[in-house]
Amino acid sequence: MRLEFIDVKFKKQIILPKEYLEQLPKKVMLFLNIQFHDQYESIKKQLESCGIIVHTTRPKHAWHDGQILGCSVEDWSAVDAEGFVYIGDGLFHPKALLFKNDRPVFIFDPKTEKTRVLTREDITAIVRSRQGAKATFLVSKQVGVLITTKYxxxxxxxxxxxxxKFPDKTFHFLLADVIDFSKLEDFPFIEVFVNTACPRVMDDFEKVPRPMVNLDELGIVW
Known part of the structure; x- marks a missing residue:
């Protein structure tokens, strides 16, 4: 089946409010959702007009510089920036910037025109869950490996x-298009799951019947 991905554009012009600009550090990385990305240069100019140095980069799997995806969990420590500027709605995408970076995310939602600052404290529960899941994996013998067929x-x-890498363990490979957490109850003998799909599946750890660890957290490059 052929799939087509069509971008939906936000029609209203985005003007960053003065109080939002005043709280930003002097060096930032700029990220936007795809529906706002056609205003990327305009927003970049607004930031630069306030004396802010804007670093641009293209995350893995993204089509454009500054485009953020939910799976954009990358280490940006090599970039000389003091924080992230995120233009978009929701918290799913900006939280991706925090998993491998201890820098604040300054959010401006063009739809509500509200602002917010996220820090590592906002993902504490998820981080602790991942750490516990990895510890469980190391002592487990029966491991379920979740594999999606999604493009x-x-x-x-x-x-x-x-x-x-782990010859002392028994791996059970579970293949599906959509990972349905409720179906995992059908495998009571499995002690821990390894997720090989989108790493952000882990955000819903409370819905998973047993601990789950991401593949890259076990030292295997995706």
Missing amino acids: GQSRLEPAIKLQE
Whole structure:
């Protein structure tokens, strides 16, 4: 089946409020949702007009500089920035910037025109869950490996490498298009799950019947 991805554009012009600009650090990285991205240059100029140095980059899997995806969990410590500027709605995307970076995320929602600052404290529960899941994996023998057939998320070959790296464990490979947490109850013998799909699946850890760890957290490159 052929898939087409069509961008939906936000029609209203985005003007960053003065009080938002005044709270920003002098060096930032700029990220936007795709529906706001056609105003990227305009927003960048607004920031620069206030003396703010704006660093631009293109995350993995993104089509444009500054485009943020939910799976954009990357380490930006090499960039000389003191924080992130996120233009978009919701908290799912900006939280992705915090998993490997201890810098604040300054949010401006063009739809509500509200602002907010996120820090590492806002993902504490998720981080603790991941740490606990990894510890459980290391002492477990029966491991379920979740593999999706979704385009861009299917990682069968890296998943198979688990058998080589951890020969003392028994791996059960579970393949599906959509990962349905409720279906995982059908495998009561599995002690821990390894997620090879979108790493942000882990955000819903409370819905998973047993601990779940991401593949990259086990030292296997996606």
